[in-house]
Amino acid sequence: MLDSMVTFDGVTRRFPPDVTAVDEVTLRVRPGDRIALQGVSGSGKSSLLALMVGLDRPNAGTIAWPGLEKGPLRPGQIGIAFQSACLLPSLNLAENLALPWLIARYAGDPGRAVAEALDLVGLGEMADRLPSELSGGQALRAGVARALVTRPRLVVADEPTGQLDGETGRALIGALLAWAEANGSALIVATHDAAVAARMDRHWQMSFGRLTEVLAGEVA
Amino acid sequence: MKRWIAGLLARRMLALGTAALGIALAVALTATLGLFVLDSAAGMTARAVSKVGPDWQVQQQGADTANAMAALDATIPAHRQAVVDFADISGLTANVGGTVQTTGAGKAVGLDLPAYAAMFPGQIRLMTGSLQGAVIAQQTAANLHAAVGDKVAIQRIGATPVEVTVAGVVELPQADQFFQQVGGMTRTGPSAPPDNVVLLPPDSFAASFGAQLDSAPQIAWRQLHLAIDHTLLPPDPVAALTQSQGLARHFEAQVAGGAVLADNLSARIDGVRQDSLFARVLFLFLGLPGVAVALLLTARITGTGHDRRRAELAILQVRGMRSAALALRMAAEGILVAGMGTAVGLALASTLAKAMGLGFGHLWAWGLAIAVGLGATAVLYGLPLRSDLARPARENLLPAPSVGALGQAWRRMGLDLVFLSIAASVYFETTAQGYHLVTAPEGVPVAAVDYKSYLAPGMLWLGAGLLILRLADWGLERGRGVVAGLLRPVAGRYAPLVAAGIARDRRRIATGILLVALTFSFAVSTSVFNTTYDGQALVDAQLTNGADVTVTGTPDNPAQPVLDKVAATRGIATAQGMMHRYAYVGTDLQDIYGIDPAKIGQVTTLSDAYFQGMTAKAAMAELAAVPDGVFVADETVKDFQLVPGDRINLRLRMAGKADYAVVPFTFAGVVREFPTAPTDSFLVANATYLAKMTGLPLAETVLARANGDPAVAGAAVRAALSGRPDLKVTDLTETARRIGSSLVAVDLRGLTALETGFAGPLMAGALGLVLALGHIERRRSLAVLRALGGGAACIGAFLWSEALVVLGFGLAAGLGLGMVLAGALVKMITQVFDPPPEVLAVPWLLLAGLGLAGALAMVLAVLWALRSPRETLAFALRGGTDG
Known part of the structure; x- marks a missing residue:
């Protein structure tokens, strides 16, 4: 357990009236993991990720983050790239990306980290643009860059390539994997894209709230 | 249709309720102000006729008393009358304490004094002694050094003196009217009454002056003093004047020169007619902005739900609903808001009117309020719906067409500066020439308000409103660094980002600032004007009386x-x-x-x-x-x-x-x-x-x-x-009541209470609503901040900062605009001030209270937005949209 970053033990999340989005899931995320989370729409992927990043609480079971340092879970320890870009419309890209840095109370000017993150997703020249001035794909990439600014130990991306063309999607996943490798961070990507999933080390399959068809040895 | 309405009531009650509340405030304000003004006018008429003394003083021309009496009975069946005889005298003499005091010329009056005092209360005030017998006026007693029991010789013109014993000393508070020259134009202002007056019982007068009365009309004459049934008169001063003057003319036609008439009743009503017009002016100057603010707030509320209504319309259009049924369904929301808002507004107005003791019988006020409620909702819901119904479904599914081009045209045209220039030119033109805002020619039953002068405050209001929008827009963008510096104590390390966000969202925030500014300016202008007006009424009374209490020898x-x-x-x-x-x-x-x-x-x-x-x-x-x-x-x-x-x-x-x-x-x-x-x-x-x-x-x-x-x-x-x-003792309160000028004719304390009573909820409502609607429109942004890990400090930095910008700039702009408006109003109706006020009286405590009400609404709105519903987080994760 000591080398675990996140553990789920029999975690269940139900929504009224009788929807069980996550059903008695037990899992472990270790440092440096590259995990693909797959499943059809409505299978419970986003609900699982919400529980994992601390945005939601389970009805039953236990979630722990033993491998993460003390301090705020988000955005210092876990970076999140949402299903849609979720950028603040009244802030430009640089300001949107600076937000996690300020929320995590990091010292110094976030300018360099912001520039590096934007360069990584190929938006280095668009720091002054407003979200309304970006295409859907550019906005998604900006959302991914925002998840990396604080150099978190775990990055969770919910369908980051869903609205990207194949080449851009592949480039983005490549950049994410390279970044995770360089920073020693774990990466969990929810995706419908088999090609994206194929680039991950481990594969989780969600179906009707249950985490199934995972590689042997990953579920205790 | 029933299910549609039931669905609206079940699922959209909050939106419907807030919109209806805005309409209700506008309706209630219109109705109560209307009732107040009409009630004030009726009260003015009632007060004027109650202190009129004899309504008519009819002086015979010749000896045909029967003809005059018959004409009176034919003209006004419901009246009471007293016979009053007058005679000029060359003086009075008294031998008191061994010295002889002699006065100049004066008047002897013959009347049944106790009966007269009962018929016209307040016209004769007994200072000492009794009304039974010969009575002298207070000034005459002072001149003669005479007291009750002393003998006074009346120096008759062309006859020997007659001696009477003083039974009492009286004051004749309306001596100027009592002794007025009957015939020709009657005036409300004082004409010099005689200093030396002796009042005799009818038989005593007849014995001393009967011969002169019969043969020397230039020395002695007879008057009939009439008390008319005032319930015959309509409450409105203009209508009352028309009626009373009609009666007088009818009588004069009946007697055909056999008598002349002093129409005190018409003269008094004529005096308050101008006051009633001022009350109407005040209603328009001070009340309309409040109604406009309530309607602007309602427009802001209904505007927020417009996209949702268009989406619903698009769905029904796609399903192929026929246009008549479609229009009816989509109009249902507006009809519900109109019905609920108008009903609640009328109920609120009734409650307030009852609490203030206002009369309910003024149908004009109720009709106007209902027209405001129904008309406003027709405009706010009907006009957008008409455009939406003309569009195909696919266009209605897109966000509402931007009003940017139209909405910003005024900036390019400089409409704010144009309006302000018009306001300034009208203001200086009208105030520089000593004009009269209200003209009520004496004796003529027509009165006019110079409605052109409304252009000045109207254009000032519009121009200043647009200028506030322009300045807020400009300041939030260009002054981003300054705003960040100002917000640092609240926003901390987020201050630059918050200022940047405010700068880019400045149009929405400027609209909020404008709404708060207009609401606060309504409160400021009415309270400052009313306080100045009240203070000046006191100065007016003090100028007349001299001090709080004055003893005159x-x-x-x-x-x-x-x-x-x-x-x-x-x-x-x-x-x-x-x-x-x-x-x-x-x-x-x-x-x-x-x-x-x-x-x-x-x-x-x-x-x-x-x-x-x-x-x-x-x-x-x-x-x-x-x-x-x-x-x-x-x-x-x-x-x-x-x-x-x-x-x-x-x-x-x-x-x-x-x-x-x-x-x-x-x-x-x-x-x-x-x-x-x-x-x-x-x-x-x-x-x-x-x-x-x-x-x-x-x-x-x-x-x-x-x-x-x-x-x-x-x-x-x-x-x-x-x-x-x-020695005569007078006090300020009594004098203020007695002079009955325009200043005190309108009870501004009631108007102040009414307007500040509305200004408080409007102020709190404007700020709370502006912020709450802003938060609703940006709920996704707030959820994203929360999802990123932003706690109360981070989200609070954005919320408190925006709230403080709206409150601070709104209050500052509102204070400035309100003071300018109040100053302009005071200057424009300076006609009623004597002397004009030197400075505006500002009720700082009241304004601070209103500011605090706004601040409290701000705190509640921000705390409400700071709460953390879990569905909002899920909404953000799944990519919901703002709005």
Whole structure:
């Protein structure tokens, strides 16, 4: 357990009236993991990720983050790239990306980290643009860059390539994997894209709230 | 359709409720202000006719009394009448205490005094003795040194004197009207009544003057004094005047020259007709902005739900619903809001009207309020719906068409500056020429308000509103660094980002600032105007009465001996003597006031407007520095070509001498008004110099400042001086009621309470609503911040900052606009102020309270937005959209 970053033990999340989005899931995320989370729409992927990043609480079971340092879970320890870009419309890209840095109370000017993150997703020249001035794909990439600014130990991306063309999607996943490798961070990507999933080390399959068809040895 | 309405009520009640509340406020404000104005007008008529005394004074021309009586009965069946006979006399003589006192010419009056006093209450006030027998007026008693039981000889013209015994001393409060010359134009203003009056029982008068009455109409004449049933008159002053003048003309036609008429009733109603128009002006000047603000708030609410309604419309269009059914369904929301808002507004108005004791019978006010409620909802819901119905479904699914091009056209055209220029030019044109906002030609039953002058405040309101939008827009963008610096205590490390966000969201925030500014300006302009108006009413009354309590004597009976007694009376803080005598300036006899310039300010208020070219303080300092100095009227300065330092020789009455003697003075300055002074020319000098030069050291008048209610202090002084009927005691409250000018005719305390009562909820509602709607529109952004890990400090930085920007800039702009509006209103209706106010009176405590109400609404709105619903987080993760 000591080398675990996140553990789920029999975690269940139900929504009224009788929807069980996550059903008695037990899992472990270790440092440096590259995990693909797959499943059809409505299978419970986003609900699982919400529980994992601390945005939601389970009805039953236990979630722990033993491998993460003390301090705020988000955005210092876990970076999140949402299903849609979720950028603040009244802030430009640089300001949107600076937000996690300020929320995590990091010292110094976030300018360099912001520039590096934007360069990584190929938006280095668009720091002054407003979200309304970006295409859907550019906005998604900006959302991914925002998840990396604080150099978190775990990055969770919910369908980051869903609205990207194949080449851009592949480039983005490549950049994410390279970044995770360089920073020693774990990466969990929810995706419908088999090609994206194929680039991950481990594969989780969600179906009707249950985490199934995972590689042997990953579920205790 | 029923299910549609049930669904709206079940799922959209909050949106419907808030919109209906906005409509309700506009309806209630319109109705209550309308009721107030109409009730004030009716009250003015009632008050005017209640203190009218005899409504008509009919003077016979010839001896045909029966004809006049018949004409009266035919014209006004419901009336009571008293016969009053008058005779000119050459004087009165009394032998009192071994000395003979003789007066100048006067009048003898024959009437049934007890019956007359009962028929016209307040017209005859018994000072001492009884009404049974010969009675003399208070001034006459003072002139003759006569008291009850003394014998007085009446010097008849062309006949031997007759002697009567004084049974009582009375005051005739409306002597000017009682002794007016009947025939020709009747005036409400005073005409000089005789100083020497003796009132005799009818038989006594007949014995002394019967022959003259029959044969010498130029010496003795008969009048009929009528009390008309006032319930015959409509409540509106203009309608009442038309009716009363119609009755008078009808009577004159009936008697065909057999009598002439003094129509006191019409004269009094004529006097308040102008007041009623001012009440209407105040309603429009002060009430309309409040109604407009309530409707702007409602527009902001209904605008928020427009996209949702368009989406619903698109779905129904796609499903192929026929246009009539579609229109009906989509109009249902507006109809519900109109119904609920108007009903709640009328109920609120009824409650307020009942609480304020207003009459309910003014259908105009109710009709106008209903029209405002239904008309506003028709515009706010109907116009957008008409456009939406004309569009295909696919367009209605897109966000609402931007009004940017149209909405921003005014910036390029500089419409704000155009409106402000028009306001300034109309304002300066109308105020520079001493115009009259309200004109009510005396004696003519027509009155007019110069509605063109409404352009000035109207254009100022519009222009300033647009200018606030422009300045807020400009300042939030260009002053981003300054805003960040100002917000750092609240936003901390987020300040630059918050300022950047505010700068880019400035159009929405500027709209919020505008709404708060307009709401606060409504509160500021009404309260500042009303406070100034109330204060000026007091100054007006104080100018007339002289001080809180005034004891008036005569040169022969000065009030100075009772100074210490007055000063020691309970309720009196301090008292000072003031000489009131007469002086000849050339051949012109003028009032002269002798004062102690160092102390006069302790007992009365001297306004800077009283003096020309210097402040009141400087004028008193000048008088103190020049012992023989005298302030004179502007007219006198022009007549005698005076320059400061010139010597003026006045002729004054000296001690122990009947003739006037020359006393030299030095011209010290020009005085326009002075406590108790008449409106024509008068003089003000040092009391010590007057005393020294005339040998008459005693002041005729005592001015006293009360340390509480002037009416209570006045009553205490009256009681203390009950043994001195020759001295007249008046107080500020009584004077304010008596002068009955435009200033006090409208009870602005009620109007102030009403308007500030609405301004508070409007202020809180505007701020709370602006912020809450802003938060609703940006709920996704707030959820994203929360999902990123932003806690209360981060989200609070954005929320509190925006709220403070809206509140701070809104209050500052509202205060400025409100003060300018109040100043313009005071200047524009300066016609009712005498003297005009020097500065605006600002009720800071009230305004601070309203600001606090706004701040409280802001705190509640931010705390509400800071709560953390889990569905909002899921909404953000799944990519929901703002709006």
